[in-house]
Amino acid sequence: MGAVAADRAGDAGASGTRGKVTITEIARQAGVSAPTVSRVVNGRADVSPSTRARVEDLLLRHGYRRRAAAPGTRAALLDLVFDGLDSPWAVEIIRGVEEAAHAAGAGTVVSAIHGRSGDAREWMRNLRARASDGVVLVTSALEPLLHEELRALGVPLVVVDPAGSPVLGIPAIGAANWSGGLAATEHLLSLGHRRIGLIAGPPRLLCSRARLDGYRAALEGAGVAPDEALVVPGDFHPESGFTGCNALLGLPEPPTAVFAAGDQMALGAIEALRRRGLRVPQDMSVVGFDDLPEVRWSAPPLTTVRQPLADMGTLAVRTVLRLARGEQPDSLRVELGTELVVRSSTAPPAP
Structure with missing residues (x-):
């Protein structure tokens, strides 16, 4: 597969019911010349924005792709x-x-x-x-x-x-997000924690839902009833870890440990604790997820779930x-x- 001159859309491997279409036909439908269509295809700047948009729309509709070069003429x-x-x-x-x-x-x-x-x-x-x-x-x-x-x-x-x-x-x-969430929570349970907060990732993401399910499975396996008040939303950025940890600390009975479903949220949680004069792990334990390079240098170095990114x-x-x-x-x-x-x-x- 490759990229050279643009002359026949059908030669590029468009499939389905669209059929083959020539540059001339695309030019006719766009009301421009064939060289103008070629300039659009080859990324030339000398085409007006309105013409470019019209031609690109037709190229997209016809499933156009530039014709492949001969084998070995360029890298993938x-x-x-x-x-x-x-x-x-x-x-x-x-x-x-x-x-x-x-x-x-x-x-x-x-x-x-x-x-x-x-x-x-x-x-x-x-x-x-x-x-x-x-x-x-x-x-x-x-x-x-x-x-x-x-x-x-x-x-x-x-x-x-x-x-x-x-x-x-x-x-x-x-x-293996589910087993990672399970392992993080089981580690905290093994240390004696029973009120474990979770700063979750965005629920639209499959990985977030799997980590949440692993957290719940670990609690249930240890005979600890999951408390939905201990689950707060996050978005994998430090700010949401900071906000989520403050929300957990504001509960009538705060958790003794927090599992943040992403390392950056864990770092935000540690900062929230620091600003309240609380120590990690003496006052609250924190676990992350990812094992990003910087977390081994955080204060203290972060316990986390390594995923092979x-x-x-x-x-x-x-x-x-x-x-x-x-x-x-x-x-x-x-x-x-x-x-x-x-x-x-x-x-x-x-x-």
């Missing part, structure tokens, strides 16, 4: 797409993707669509123009129409940490390249193991 090009890039978590995924892509001689384009339909459609237009060989979608959800467009273009897709239930037929790679990115690249070669993955759903890493932020509850 992969698209790595996030909902947002404002997290060290994303950096770890990128590290794994980049290492695997480099080893395979492939280039990587990183994008963020921020959950907005307009951003996603703009990304799709750019993807079509650069003739990407595969897409790795991270903790995001594409609207069904864009899934159809990828299918029509013949661009393989792999999802990492799917936002919702995995889409039928699309490979998904995640971590870089490995998830690496496996996603290997899977999407297999799909691009016409091979099928061994499994459509892969969960990599998580591991509890005990450091200094947890201890038995104070008398």
